[in-house]
Structures are given as C-alpha cells and as structure tokens.
Amino acid sequence: MNAALFATVCLIAACGLIYELVAGALASYVLGDSVTQFSTVIGTYLFAMGVGSWLSRFITRGLVTRFVMIELVVGLIGGFSALLLFLAFTWTESFRLVLYGLVSVIGILVGLEIPLLMRILRDRFSFKDVVANVLTFDYVGALGASLLFPLFLVPRLGLVRSALAFGLVNVLVALWSTYLFGPELPRRRGWQVASLLSAVLLGAGLWKGQAITTLAEEGLYADPVILARDTRYQRIVLTNWKDDLRLYLNGHLQFASRDEYRYHEALVHPGLAALPNARRILVLGGGDGLAVREILRHPQVESVTLVDLDEGMTALFASHERLVPLNDSALTDPRVRVINDDAFRWLDTVDEAYDFIVIDFPDPSNYHVGKLYTSAFYRLVRQHLEPDGYLAVQSTSPLFARQSYWSIVRTLQGAGLRTYPYHVYVPSFGEWGFVLAGVVPYQPPHTLPEGLRYLTVSSIPALFDFPVDMQPVPAEPNRLNDQVLVRYYEREWAAINR
DSSP, rough: OOHHHHHHHHHHHHHHHHHHHHHHHHHHHHHHHHHHHHHHHHHHHHHHHHHHHGGGGGOOSSSHHHHHHHHHHHHHHHHHHHHHHHHHHOOSSHHHHHHHHHHHHHHHHHHHHHHHHHHHHHHTOOOHHHHHHHHHHHHHHHHHHHHHHIIIIIHHTTHHHHHHHHHHHHHHHHHHHHHTTGGGGGGGHHHHHHHHHHHHHHHHHHHHHHHHHHHHHHSSSOEEEEEEESSSSSSEEEETTTEEEEETTTTEEEETTHHHHHHHHHHHHHHHHOOOTOOEEEEOOOTTSSHHHHTTTTTTOEEEEEEEEEEHHHHHHHHOOTTTTTTTTTGGGGEEEEEESSSHHHTTTTOOOEEEEEEEOOOOOOHHHHGGGHHHHHHHTTTTEEEEEEEEEOOOOOSHHHHHHHHHHHHHTTTTOOEEEEEEETTTTTEEEEEESSSOOOOOOOOOOOOSSSTTTTTTTTTOOGGGGGOOOOOOOOOOOOHHHHHHHHHHHHHOOO
C-alpha cells in the first residue's frame, strides 16, 4: 500500500515535467531561440503551479474525487498538448497564446495534485513522513522524466506520442486511485468508466498521433511530407515535389535538391581547390554528407573526418534510399570517418591538424548553435588548422541578415584569421554568404575538379565582389559570454518575415 502511494507521487511528478519539456522543446522547434523558449515556458509553468497550490486551499471536501478528476483532466489536456500545439502553429496565428494557455492550465492542475495528495495521506502517516516521502518521490519522478525525455522518449516516440503516452499514465493513475482510495470515493464505478474512456481516447491518439502530426505538417510545408522524425536534438522533415527533395530542421529549410549543388560547390571548392596538396579534411556540421560529397571530388584527399552532433541525421543520410544517391554514398566512403559529438567539445579533446576545414552549421538562430560562431570556437578551430590551410564557414545571407554576416566576419578576424568573404546566389535561399579564412594570403584556384555543375575557374573571383547592398556594415564580434550574433540574426530575419 505505502509503495503504491509513493509510486503514484513519482508517476504524476514525471508526467508534469514531461508536459513542461514537451512544450519547451516544441516552442524552440518552431520559434527558435531555445534559451528564451525554455526559460519562458518553465517560468510560466512554475508560476502556474504556484497558483494551483494556492487554489488547493479552497478545496475542502471530496479530496479523493477532486484528485481523480484532476488526474483525468491533466492527462487529457497534457496528453494532447503537443498535438494541439502542432495544429495551432499550422492553422492559426495564435501559437504563443495557445502555448502559454496550455502551459498555464497544465501548471495549475499539476500544482493542485501534490497538495491534495498530501492532505489525503495525512490520516495514514505522520505529517513529517508525508512531507518527506511525497517530496522525495516527487523529485525522483522529475529526475526520471528528465533522463527519459532526451534519451528515449523524443528519439523513439517523438514529442506528440511522448505527451500522449504520459497522458495515458496520468489517466491510469486516476484509474488506480479509484481502487487505492475506493472507500473514500463516491460513485467509484462512474470514475472508473471515465478513466477507461479517457484511456481509450489517448490510446487512439497514440495510434493515430503520427498521422495527425503529418497532416498538420503538410499544412505547414508547401510540399508533401515523405519523412518526419524527432531525434535527440531536432525535428527532421523531408518533403518531396516531383524531383525536388527538401530538408527542414526544426522548420527551417536546409537545402533543396534542385539547387543545393550551388551552395555546396561554393562552400567547398573555392578554398579546397586552392590547396592542391590538401590530404586531411575536417567537416564540422554538414551531417547530410553533401559537403563531404564535394570534398571527395578532389583525388588527392586521403581522409575526411565529419563531426556532427546528431546521430539520427548522419544515420538517415547514410541509409535512406532517397538521400544516399543525393550525397553519392559519401558517408559510407572508406575515406570518411563519422563522429557524432558536439564539435566544441570534440575539438577540445583531440590534437589532429587538418589542411582544410569546412564549418557547415545551421544558422545561429539560438544560443546553442550561436556558441559555434563565437571567437572562442574559431580560436579553437584555428589550433587544428595547418599553417598553410584554410577554413570555409557557412555564414547566413549577407543580403537578408547583413549585420549577422559581417559579425561572423569580424568574429573570425578577432580569432586572428585573415578573412575572405564571398557570396553565391542559391534560388531556394537567395543570396547566401560564406567566409574563407586562414593565416596565409588567399589566391583563387586555377583548376577545379571534374563534374561540377555550377562553379568555373573564371566565376570564382566574382564571388568575392559584393554589391553595395551587401557591403560591410558595423557589427560586433560574437563572443561566448554575450552572443550578440543571435540577437542580430533574430532581429534581421524577423524583419524579413513580417
């Protein structure tokens, strides 16, 4: 009996935290800036829990009935919360209103749970034992949820089904409570039927949740969704229209197959073709293998090390039947070594030096990615660059995010590197920017590998010429302690999307 009671505390604590994590993760997926989204979601949730705890004082009768009712309501609302948020983002202009409304309602309900349960248990245990045990198992449940969420739930179930699964746990707690506190629960049979019906509803959601999410995402994306999955770090969506495959990470377009060759040829060849003796190449990011594909066109290359955080991303592009032809099986080439690790951490633990380094991270839309555009990171990268080598950095658009682009240039210069900014037109993105950097002067190459679809030797010098509307503007370098680049980027792209 005692074990069952405190297991109940553990389970409801885990459920409450899962709903909070789901809301924060989903908000960061669709709105960007994960620090802001998690901070505001957690703050709102904790405040709402406080409101719920305060409101519990006004519940004076029928404590068990109220507890069972709350478990059913929080199970249904929390269970369907991720699905409702996906639909709200797709079909309404009020995503933030729905987000914080759901977080507030769930927080209030979760805030009611523990005070009510403590009052139910006060006749069974001494007050000090009730407080000590309930709070202990509450924190244990929170720890379990915080470990399960990134390691198992998101990569295996995804956000929608994770929320539904824990909604089902809340409902089963309600059903279990009808037996645990049976003598104190009027109309017990009715509550058992309500619990079973709620479980059936959530079970149906688990069964059809992915299909409903795909339907919602098809409304969000212009083309049919052929693949959608959550990894530990991001949501990957692949769409297809005729012969055009498009990859989206957390809702942001990463490439379109019809013109990605322009981007990747421009990222790799202006620098690598100028190093005819380059043997050892490092790619940071670029888990799609498309930059690696271009690197392997150079016959002198002996080894390529690809460091990408997301194992789900590299595994997908090493095995998916539609994606492997796109990167020419680059990720399974015997010259390529794939390492799934944080680039910052990995660079700090190895001693190897490379002739050419490609940095192909997503745009600095949040502080987690923004740290990979800081002077501290570029100084670390420089330590792994051979004295006569170059590095090439994906640097967002110098037209649409002009101050962000030149901030990246200033940051590389602050790391003691000579910089050679350049740009290319990619139809799916518009004007896009890169920076070539090193400690030795740069001269454009006189030859290029065979098989290119866009670049020519004569076209490369023109890439380094900027028209008036993309020329340098005042910008601060991006430092680890303030990350001004993320604020530049957020402001500039928000202005474009208005």
